Amino acid sequence: MQDEFIKEIIPKIFLTDSPSGYDGEVNNVIGEILKEIGYSYEILHKNTILVKVEGKDNTKVVATSAHADTLGLMVRSINSDGTLSITNVGGPLAPTLDGEYCKIKTRFNGVYTGTILSKSPSVHVYPDSKSMPRDFDHLVVRIDEVVKNKDDVLKLGINNGDYIFIDPKTTITKSGFLKSRFIDDKASVCLLLGVLKELKEKGIKPNFMTYFYFVHQEEVGHGASALAKEISEFVTCDMGCIGLDLAGNEYACSIAAKDSGGPYSYELTTKLIKLAKDNKINYVVDIFPFYGSDVGAAWHAGIDCKGALIGPGVAASHGMERTHLDAIKETMKLIFLYLTN
Numbered sequence: 001m002q003d004e005f006i007k008e009i010i011p012k013i014f015l016t017d018s019p020s021g022y023d024g025e026v027n028n029v030i031g032e033i034l035k036e037i038g039y040s041y042e043i044l045h046k047n048t049i050l051v052k053v054e055g056k057d058n059t060k061v062v063a064t065s066a067h068a069d070t071l072g073l074m075v076r077s078i079n080s081d082g083t084l085s086i087t088n089v090g091g092p093l094a095p096t097l098d099g100e101y102c103k104i105k106t107r108f109n110g111v112y113t114g115t116i117l118s119k120s121p122s123v124h125v126y127p128d129s130k131s132m133p134r135d136f137d138h139l140v141v142r143i144d145e146v147v148k149n150k151d152d153v154l155k156l157g158i159n160n161g162d163y164i165f166i167d168p169k170t171t172i173t174k175s176g177f178l179k180s181r182f183i184d185d186k187a188s189v190c191l192l193l194g195v196l197k198e199l200k201e202k203g204i205k206p207n208f209m210t211y212f213y214f215v216h217q218e219e220v221g222h223g224a225s226a227l228a229k230e231i232s233e234f235v236t237c238d239m240g241c242i243g244l245d246l247a248g249n250e251y252a253c254s255i256a257a258k259d260s261g262g263p264y265s266y267e268l269t270t271k272l273i274k275l276a277k278d279n280k281i282n283y284v285v286d287i288f289p290f291y292g293s294d295v296g297a298a299w300h301a302g303i304d305c306k307g308a309l310i311g312p313g314v315a316a317s318h319g320m321e322r323t324h325l326d327a328i329k330e331t332m333k334l335i336f337l338y339l340t341n
Helices: 003-014 024-037 150-155 183-202 266-278 294-300 325-340
Strands: 049-053 057-067 072-078 084-089 101-105 111-118 139-143 163-166 177-180 208-215 231-237 253-259 283-287 306-314 321-324
Touching: 003 024, 003 183, 003 325, 024 049, 024 183, 049 183, 057 183, 057 325, 072 150, 084 163, 101 139, 111 163, 177 183, 177 325, 183 208, 183 231, 183 306, 183 321, 183 325, 231 266, 231 294, 231 325, 253 266, 253 325, 266 283, 266 306, 266 325, 294 306, 306 321, 306 325, 321 325
Parallel strands: 057 208, 057 231, 231 306, 253 283
Antiparallel strands: 049 208, 072 084, 072 163, 084 139, 101 111, 101 163, 111 139, 177 321, 253 306
16 A cells, blocks of 8 residues: 555655644645645644545545654753754653764754764763763764854854754664654654545545644644644544553554543544454554643644554663554555545
């Protein structure tokens, strides 16, 4: 189901920088893909992309979504030695950032490259090079320019509040693994685009008027807070968790019964489980203990709808993530069935 299309668009989506709040570039990429497969769309005030697809019955409106924003960093301050102190955007796993390549996007003077490093980056020099905490107070960015002090950095046009883009290192292996930063949630962006392409190519209408949302600011808690009031059901596609006592894995679609915000809609979640079971989709049902989704954002904003969460199982979330293309396919099958069955 759109296997080659998914592989084709993964690099386009994943290699476009889009930390929460910086959404123009990825919107351009998503917009071009939507145009190529034959859809018009709206861009809402929060820069959410909305695609409306007419159904067989337009008296009921349902919605699905994926969030295009990722984790990231910003310049917190410029240090006297010309390095940059950092602040997090969302919740990247700080120890995994030590040694990562990055780009610094200035507001007016272009882009510079750099490396995220510990403040004690050399075993030959610093006695605490191995023991220093890898957190946002002890990591800095070394800029790939001749800078010896704060004034040199300011002359480049770099300033507090500039975004720092983390290299996603996106790779698809011969064995079918997708390994990259930000599989949460760019894998779901890709699979929803695949669903839209499948609907268009097969000439299939969803059962009901369906709103596809490509959301921003999910990683900072308020992504889908501006959904249309007429929506009665909302199934968001996000990552499934893996680890400890959870059932999720890199080959299956995870269906969440509950996250840290509380239970999802019993009736809608049960419907999704039955669809997966009856259609032999590889799925698991899980509880996500440290997790929130766009359904929670919609509910907190007062959207009166049933809500559910599904997504491909993703290992090492908020760090160097990995999933298998099979998990993306299984999730795509389930959301397609939900919309058309």
